[in-house]
Amino acid sequence: MALSGLEIYKLLPQTNCKDCDYPTCLAFAMKLAAKQASLSDCPHVSEEAKAKLEAASAPPITLVEIKAEGGEVKVGNETVVFRHEKTFYHKPGLFWRLRDTEDLEELKRKVADADAYHVDYVGIDLYLDGFAIEAVSGDPETFKNAISAILSISKKPLILIASTSDIAKAGLEGSDGSRPLLYAADGENWETMVEVAKQGDVPLAVRADTLDELADLTQKIKAAGVEEMVLDPGVHHYLDSLQQLTTLRRLALKKTFRPLGYPIITFPGANEEVDETLLAAEHITKYGGLIVLEEFNPASLYALLVLRQNIYTDPQKPIQVQPGVYEINSPDENSPLMVTTNFSITYFSIANEVDGSGWPGWLLVTDAEGMSVLTAWAAGKFDAERIAKDAKTFNVEEKVSHRKLIIPGHVAVLSGELEEEMPGWEIMVGPREAVDINSYLKAMWTK
Amino acid sequence: MAVEIPKEKWTSAVREVTLGATSDEGGTRSHTITVGGETALPFLHFEGETPNRPILALDVRSHKPEDWSPLLRQTWGKAMEDPATWAQAAEEAGADMIYLVLSLTTTDGEPNTPENARAVVRKVLEATGLPLAVVGPGQAEVDNELIVAVAEEAVGERLLLGLCEEKNYRTIVAAALAHNHLVQSKTPMDVNLSKQLVILINDMGMPLERIVMDPTTGALGYGIEYGFSVMERLRLAALQGDKMTQQPMIVNPGEEAWRVKEAKVGEGVPENWGEWERRALDWEALTATTLVHSGADILVLRHPETLRRVRAVIDDLIGPKSAA
Ligand code: B12
Ligand code: SF4
Numbered sequence: 210m211a212l213s214g215l216e217i218y219k220l221l222p223q224t225n226c227k228d229c230d231y232p233t234c235l236a237f238a239m240k241l242a243a244k245q246a247s248l249s250d251c252p253h254v255s256e257e258a259k260a261k262l263e264a265a266s267a268p269p270i271t272l273v274e275i276k277a278e279g280g281e282v283k284v285g286n287e288t289v290v291f292r293h294e295k296t297f298y299h300k301p302g303l304f305w306r307l308r309d310t311e312d313l314e315e316l317k318r319k320v321a322d323a324d325a326y327h328v329d330y331v332g333i334d335l336y337l338d339g340f341a342i343e344a345v346s347g348d349p350e351t352f353k354n355a356i357s358a359i360l361s362i363s364k365k366p367l368i369l370i371a372s373t374s375d376i377a378k379a380g381l382e383g384s385d386g387s388r389p390l391l392y393a394a395d396g397e398n399w400e401t402m403v404e405v406a407k408q409g410d411v412p413l414a415v416r417a418d419t420l421d422e423l424a425d426l427t428q429k430i431k432a433a434g435v436e437e438m439v440l441d442p443g444v445h446h447y448l449d450s451l452q453q454l455t456t457l458r459r460l461a462l463k464k465t466f467r468p469l470g471y472p473i474i475t476f477p478g479a480n481e482e483v484d485e486t487l488l489a490a491e492h493i494t495k496y497g498g499l500i501v502l503e504e505f506n507p508a509s510l511y512a513l514l515v516l517r518q519n520i521y522t523d524p525q526k527p528i529q530v531q532p533g534v535y536e537i538n539s540p541d542e543n544s545p546l547m548v549t550t551n552f553s554i555t556y557f558s559i560a561n562e563v564d565g566s567g568w569p570g571w572l573l574v575t576d577a578e579g580m581s582v583l584t585a586w587a588a589g590k591f592d593a594e595r596i597a598k599d600a601k602t603f604n605v606e607e608k609v610s611h612r613k614l615i616i617p618g619h620v621a622v623l624s625g626e627l628e629e630e631m632p633g634w635e636i637m638v639g640p641r642e643a644v645d646i647n648s649y650l651k652a653m654w655t656k
Numbered sequence: 657m658a659v660e661i662p663k664e665k666w667t668s669a670v671r672e673v674t675l676g677a678t679s680d681e682g683g684t685r686s687h688t689i690t691v692g693g694e695t696a697l698p699f700l701h702f703e704g705e706t707p708n709r710p711i712l713a714l715d716v717r718s719h720k721p722e723d724w725s726p727l728l729r730q731t732w733g734k735a736m737e738d739p740a741t742w743a744q745a746a747e748e749a750g751a752d753m754i755y756l757v758l759s760l761t762t763t764d765g766e767p768n769t770p771e772n773a774r775a776v777v778r779k780v781l782e783a784t785g786l787p788l789a790v791v792g793p794g795q796a797e798v799d800n801e802l803i804v805a806v807a808e809e810a811v812g813e814r815l816l817l818g819l820c821e822e823k824n825y826r827t828i829v830a831a832a833l834a835h836n837h838l839v840q841s842k843t844p845m846d847v848n849l850s851k852q853l854v855i856l857i858n859d860m861g862m863p864l865e866r867i868v869m870d871p872t873t874g875a876l877g878y879g880i881e882y883g884f885s886v887m888e889r890l891r892l893a894a895l896q897g898d899k900m901t902q903q904p905m906i907v908n909p910g911e912e913a914w915r916v917k918e919a920k921v922g923e924g925v926p927e928n929w930g931e932w933e934r935r936a937l938d939w940e941a942l943t944a945t946t947l948v949h950s951g952a953d954i955l956v957l958r959h960p961e962t963l964r965r966v967r968a969v970i971d972d973l974i975g976p977k978s979a980a
Binding site for chain 1: 657658659661662698699700701877878881882884885888889892918924927928929930932934938939941945949965966973974
């Protein structure tokens with residue numbers, strides 16, 4: 210993995226000439242190791258040393274980019290085996306697999322549906338990342354036409370599934386202007402596939418049945434000039450997936466084993482005996498990079514996208530919203546005023562519910578350091594004092610003419626203290642769950 | 657090129673805990689179930705053993721819960737009217753264990769009583785031969801009153817009794833100790849709190865072989881990542897030799913998943929949330945299987961279809977060797 214300051218020092222000229230603005234080569238080496246300086250600041254470093262340093266500083270899992278006009282998917286560059294050690298960075302891309310033998314109009318209809326698919330999860334827009342199109346026809350022209358059909362509807366990134374270089378080439382012509390992933394090179398076709406990938410400057414997926422063969426292949430392909438690769442270890446079940454993908458992650462991170470230091474592509478629906486959604490979920494939590502789905506089902510896709518969002522959240526900082534007073538459905542001075550915390554999941558649970566119910570309302574979002582109602586309450590970040598303070602900071606008195614504040618039912622215990630902290634205010638205890646806010650307001654709110 | 661598979665060397669194991677007691681052992685269960693015993697991270701059989709598979713319990717209530725999702729009420733139908741019938745149906749649906757929750761009130765709205773709790777537990781024990789967990793409704797005083805009665809009624813059955821929480825564990829632990837049962841210790845998603853509570857319970861004289869720890873989890877979309885990571889950390893600590901983290905883990909994805917809007921509500925939600933039943937079932941199943949991967953030894957579920965799906969995943973993960 211990354212070199213230590215001392216190891217870097219050995220590769221520097223060791224003349225202490227100060228041209229880099231550091232007093233000594235060692236001081237500069239230390240800065241480099243800490244990633245606080247750039248190697249280009251030393252004008253005297255030899256080409257050989259430069260190559261060595263660059264190779265050593267390359268991420269243990271190569272970053273691979275697939276792009277199209279309407280978006281990009283970056284995978285790889287992960288640095289930990291467990292998310293609590295730091296965080297997982299690049300969310301696995303979710304793709305839907307289509308086939309070029311499909312009637313073009315039908316294909317377009319499918320693409321249009323999937324392309325339009327968006328769900329909002331705590332203010333985050335979630336969607337399918339792109340399409341994988343397979344040359345089942347075996348005919349370059351048919352493949353090209355199918356790709357054009359997709360691109361006429363969607364600007365999302367593509368994965369081109371082709372078994373020969375002729376077809377692959379036709380595919381790249383069809384997707385000109387974007388940067389798809391080419392799938393896949395194997396023991397038989399790799400030489401010609403490499404040529405196509407190089408010509409198109411696209412990443413190349415590499416498929417083999419064993420890790421040994423996979424490592425051999427990637428080395429050959431790398432020597433032939435392709436840097437960006439994606440591995441397909443050919444997993445089809447829950448157990449082989451878990452063991453192979455874990456092994457690949459460990460090899461890359463713990464052994465800096467370059468031949469297998471690439472993101473991984475999986476096809477969780479390839480095996481009909483397996484529950485695709487549950488295997489895709491496993492690939493999300495355990496080291497998948499690109500996940501190609503056989504089925505596009507909104508309900509399952511929503512669950513998978515949320516899981517991906519959760520697993521790839523930085524454990525150090527919960528997703529939060531800005532504290533303040535939020536307006537829902539154009540409220541006026543007679544509209545109800547409610548209070549909640551600034552944990553995104555909490556905020557959106559209640560905000561969406563009020564919004565959906567049609568009630569105009571004010572939502573005071575306190576600074577609870579991104580914690581849920583009960584967590585914040587238990588941690589002393591959502592108490593009477595803080596609520597009263599934020600009510601003042603955000604001038605709720607000027608927003609409403611009434612003096613009623615609705616608090617979450619889970620913190621009913623706060624009402625007495627709050628009445629003391631906010632003289633003149635009536636504290637109303639709302640329902641425990643956000644879903645019940647509409648019926649609560651209907652029953653309790655009089656203008 | 658021969659790629660060498662990196663293997664971690666673990667020094668310790670998760671403790672084995674046996675639930676239930678047969679007539680030879682002073683109970684009436686048709687068989688016992690042992691959980692725990694892992695000497696590796698979940699299902700990495702190449703670096704250690706997983707002698708016992710994660711088990712699946714179904715959530716059964718002493719009284720029909722009116723606030724459960726209509727999807728669950730449809731599935732269980734009339735069985736929900738009677739805990740013994742319900743437990744039988746759960747056994748038929750493939751449960752390894754019954755997780756019986758004593759309700760706060762009876763179906764008529766009257767407060768639950770120790771006498772009633774005894775009767776319910778007796779009935780359920782007669783209706784099924786599976787090992788049983790019994791927990792209170794979640795209000796300290798009521799929990800204590802009901803669980804003490806249950807412990808006495810089912811003496812020797814090695815029930816899993818709960819919930820033992822930091823603020824309320826002594827009474828339940830004492831009752832479990834006196835009548836040869838096990839306890840479920842529950843703490844809010846924190847490695848140190850999990851450890852501490854196990855220590856406190858153990859200090860009362862409860863052998864570690866009779867404690868299952870519940871690190872608490874959140875549903876998919878509602879905090880599962882916290883639970884997931886706390887469980888991974890607990891399991892790593894256990895394998896590295898931290899004695900008080902070596903209890904098998906129980907989690908309740910059924911309760912968490914069926915509480916959230918995605919599972920509960922069929923109308924007035926965004927169209928792209930997709931078909932309700934499938935979404936609800938995926939919500940429970942994904943919550944559950946994700947926790948299987950973070951080291952859960954016992955999972956409490958609510959829907960029989962989820963049980964079937966999660967079972968298939970576990971059957972594959974456990975591998976041919978251990979399954980034999
Ligand atoms: C995830 C979680 C955590 C995460 C934090 C997540 C976060 N960013 O907040 C972590 C692991 C860090 C955590 C830590 C702690 N936690 Co915690 N945690 C949970 C958990 C599992 C889920 C919380 C959650 O996200 N819920 C979802 C959100 C959306 O719920 P919500 O905010 O309440 O919002 C709902 C309603 O309140 C309502 N609502 C919201 N706003 C409003 C407004 C109005 C007007 C109305 C009417 C309704 C309404 O709508 C929402 C949907 O219905 C719960 C247990 C559980 N399963 O609920 C425990 C829980 C909240 N934690 C608890 C505790 C004790 C703690 C700790 C203090 C433990 C400790 N000692 O370390 C710490 C405190 C944090 C700290 N010191 O830094 C306890 C609180 C006990 C209590 N009753 O006081 C709980 C209940 C667990 C338990 N049973 O013991 N926790
Ligand atoms: S410029 Fe290069 S050679 Fe000169 S001190 Fe800095 S690191 Fe050393």
